[in-house]
Amino acid sequence: MRNLWLIFAQAATVAVGALFVVTTLKPEWLGRSASGPQVIELRQATSPSVLPGRATSYNDAVRKAVPAVVNIFTSKEIKSPRHPFLDDPLFRHFFGDRLEEEPQRATSLGSGVIVSSKGYILTNHHVVEAADEIEVALVDGKKLKARAVGSDPETDIAVLQVEGGSVPAITFGDADSLRVGDVVLAIGNPFGVGQTVTMGIVSALGRSQLGINTFENFIQTDAAINPGNSGGALIDTAGNLVGINTAIYSRSGGSLGIGFAIPASSAKQIMEQIIATGSVTRGWIGVEAQEITPEIAESFRLSSVNGVLIAGVLRGGPAEKAGLKPGDVLVAIEGRAVKDPNSMLNLVAALVPGKPASIRLKRDNKDVEVQVAVGKRPTQQRRKR
Numbered sequence: 001m002r003n004l005w006l007i008f009a010q011a012a013t014v015a016v017g018a019l020f021v022v023t024t025l026k027p028e029w030l031g032r033s034a035s036g037p038q039v040i041e042l043r044q045a046t047s048p049s050v051l052p053g054r055a056t057s058y059n060d061a062v063r064k065a066v067p068a069v070v071n072i073f074t075s076k077e078i079k080s081p082r083h084p085f086l087d088d089p090l091f092r093h094f095f096g097d098r099l100e101e102e103p104q105r106a107t108s109l110g111s112g113v114i115v116s117s118k119g120y121i122l123t124n125h126h127v128v129e130a131a132d133e134i135e136v137a138l139v140d141g142k143k144l145k146a147r148a149v150g151s152d153p154e155t156d157i158a159v160l161q162v163e164g165g166s167v168p169a170i171t172f173g174d175a176d177s178l179r180v181g182d183v184v185l186a187i188g189n190p191f192g193v194g195q196t197v198t199m200g201i202v203s204a205l206g207r208s209q210l211g212i213n214t215f216e217n218f219i220q221t222d223a224a225i226n227p228g229n230s231g232g233a234l235i236d237t238a239g240n241l242v243g244i245n246t247a248i249y250s251r252s253g254g255s256l257g258i259g260f261a262i263p264a265s266s267a268k269q270i271m272e273q274i275i276a277t278g279s280v281t282r283g284w285i286g287v288e289a290q291e292i293t294p295e296i297a298e299s300f301r302l303s304s305v306n307g308v309l310i311a312g313v314l315r316g317g318p319a320e321k322a323g324l325k326p327g328d329v330l331v332a333i334e335g336r337a338v339k340d341p342n343s344m345l346n347l348v349a350a351l352v353p354g355k356p357a358s359i360r361l362k363r364d365n366k367d368v369e370v371q372v373a374v375g376k377r378p379t380q381q382r383r384k385r
Helices: 002-025 059-068 089-095 264-277 294-299 318-322 341-349
Strands: 069-078 104-114 120-124 133-137 143-152 157-162 183-188 196-207 218-221 233-235 241-248 259-263 287-291 308-313 329-333 356-363 366-373
Antiparallel strands (some): 069 104, 069 133, 233 241, 287 308
16 A cells, blocks of 8 residues: 555656646646736738839929929019218219119029910919019020019919910819828929929828918928929829929928928919909908807807807998897808808808808807808908018
8 A cells, every 4th residue: 555655646746747847838738828928929021011003203293294393583673772962962963973873683583383385384472572573494494584464462372474485384183182191292493403303291281370371271291392492383193283382381491391382273263363354352241250269159158169259340341231240150151161260261252242142140049141242352461471
């Protein structure tokens, strides 16, 4: 009996030892996970990540668009203050006209885009503002005199025209189908170094309330835009025009990767009005709007923050004649919802002067429908940059 017990004890000791070894070194044999940090299985690509059909060069797009992008050179006469002695007859008797100062001229540069074989060029208003001489240089070095057809300071769009034979024109793309992340190329003449192409993506769409223009609906891009690029082309990867480069956000004067372009569709509509009439006509009702914050909604006991608060009504203006009052909440214009003061401005501007427009209000939390005889928006001075 004693021998059997000894054999059992030895067998149990060996079994416990084997179990310890297996548990420590090969726990999966027992269907259990090892203690300690767990290993998460990840899927790793076996080859570099390359999107199907991704372009390795945008040369075709650039070659298609570049001939239609021009450099713009402007100049204007600067009149210095006249010295009072020059009007003194005795002084002029002795010195004659020798001290008359020669008029000085200030020059500046920018970019533009030929959009029609008839020689029409889109650029920025601030590029040609107050210029009395405008010259454009094509990519082949040919220089042509240009005249200003008209401009719209409130969107910073100007239209020029050159004469002298056929000129290459760019193809318009569908700016309304742009998506954040789409690749775009900026073409212009930064710092006067010559025509330059930079690449980036669409960083954001519908940027507004930046204080750049009165009417804002910018494409934001990180394609490098620098001084001199203004008025140049923003194109897609097919070489089609999707925007007019307009402004940059910068503390140093150079590109920080935040540039803004006017959508080509908006620029085209403005250009067509300028060519047809020489100016842009917009609707106007004579109100000052304010965004409705939760605090304002609570103060005015409003049930929601939808619409805009009418903070002021111009005396004798279309809105006052229609019965609008400060404190009213403007909810919709011609059936289109008003989201903020910027959207209200755009909706009113799109109205046809001289025609009535339907406006829905909330007054004392009750719906009110009024008809406003739309006026013509007064000409506004462009904001200083």
